[in-house]
Amino acid sequence: MKNNLKMLGLAMCVLPLYLQAGTGQDLKPVYQPAQGQTTRSAEPIPAGTILPVSLNTALRSDKSGSGTTIIATVMQDVPLGQGEMLRKGSLLTGHVAAAITPGKGSDDSKISFQFDQVRLGNLTIPITTTLRAVASRSAVSAATPELTSSEYADNTIEIGGDQISYGEGGPVMVRSQVVGKYTSQGVLANVDQNSGAPSGGMIEDNTRPQAFWLFSVNARGAYGFRDLTILQSGRTEPLGEVTLASNRQAVKVDKGSAMLLRVDRSGPEEVQARTTPSRETGQ
Numbered sequence: 001m002k003n004n005l006k007m008l009g010l011a012m013c014v015l016p017l018y019l020q021a022g023t024g025q026d027l028k029p030v031y032q033p034a035q036g037q038t039t040r041s042a043e044p045i046p047a048g049t050i051l052p053v054s055l056n057t058a059l060r061s062d063k064s065g066s067g068t069t070i071i072a073t074v075m076q077d078v079p080l081g082q083g084e085m086l087r088k089g090s091l092l093t094g095h096v097a098a099a100i101t102p103g104k105g106s107d108d109s110k111i112s113f114q115f116d117q118v119r120l121g122n123l124t125i126p127i128t129t130t131l132r133a134v135a136s137r138s139a140v141s142a143a144t145p146e147l148t149s150s151e152y153a154d155n156t157i158e159i160g161g162d163q164i165s166y167g168e169g170g171p172v173m174v175r176s177q178v179v180g181k182y183t184s185q186g187v188l189a190n191v192d193q194n195s196g197a198p199s200g201g202m203i204e205d206n207t208r209p210q211a212f213w214l215f216s217v218n219a220r221g222a223y224g225f226r227d228l229t230i231l232q233s234g235r236t237e238p239l240g241e242v243t244l245a246s247n248r249q250a251v252k253v254d255k256g257s258a259m260l261l262r263v264d265r266s267g268p269e270e271v272q273a274r275t276t277p278s279r280e281t282g283q
Helices: 002-023 137-143 268-273
Strands: 050-055 069-074 078-081 084-086 091-100 109-120 123-135 152-157 163-167 171-174 177-183 186-189 210-213 221-223 229-232 242-246 258-266
Touching: 050 078, 050 210, 069 109, 078 210, 123 137, 123 242, 171 186, 210 258, 221 229
Parallel strands: 123 221
Antiparallel strands: 050 069, 050 258, 069 091, 078 084, 091 109, 109 123, 109 242, 123 258, 152 163, 171 177, 177 186, 186 210, 229 242
């Protein structure tokens, strides 16, 4: 009996090695929470965290088929609390869920996609996000401040329409309300973790501000596109799946366009919670 148990234990130890050799793929380190942590405290990226990203790959309903990989880059250091940070340059990866053009059961062109994971240091974190705002390359260019010195830049209209005066470490004001401060990477602002609305006040060491990069704290919707609309933001089933629509021949969101994402959940519990029910294309 003891010999049988030993053999069983040995088999369980070497099984992952055979699986890895059979697939030819490296086993990626995946975040695991410490024992005793609750689901929410174990989240490596807290729910409600804002992620400003730039697309590394274009989204096109006439060329991006179901399963096409999409990649985006985080454009500003994102505070996670307790001294942790999701660094600028971190990559998010996801996939296209569906793409249709007019004449295939719809009068509009549509593309559905979702982000699946993010790199946090050397870890791959499963993630579900919703879309708060999307901006074209031209809108990003228009909102990029031009430095007038090593520390200051001209007044700039942010993506979303708010005008602010950029100055390293200076307050960011929307009309008469102080909502945060400007850094060399972009705007840090205080917002309500649940609603995402500006909560006002200066950034203090004991708060967890949100990174908005070039976006206004009030930015919601599509900017710089003639006829692009956010049909689904990912807040309804299937969770995390975003649908963009256009009444033109194709939805076209070029490489270099920007998105303001909001984390719904992350970590191993997210994998267990996520479901992708079968559905008709474009729903």
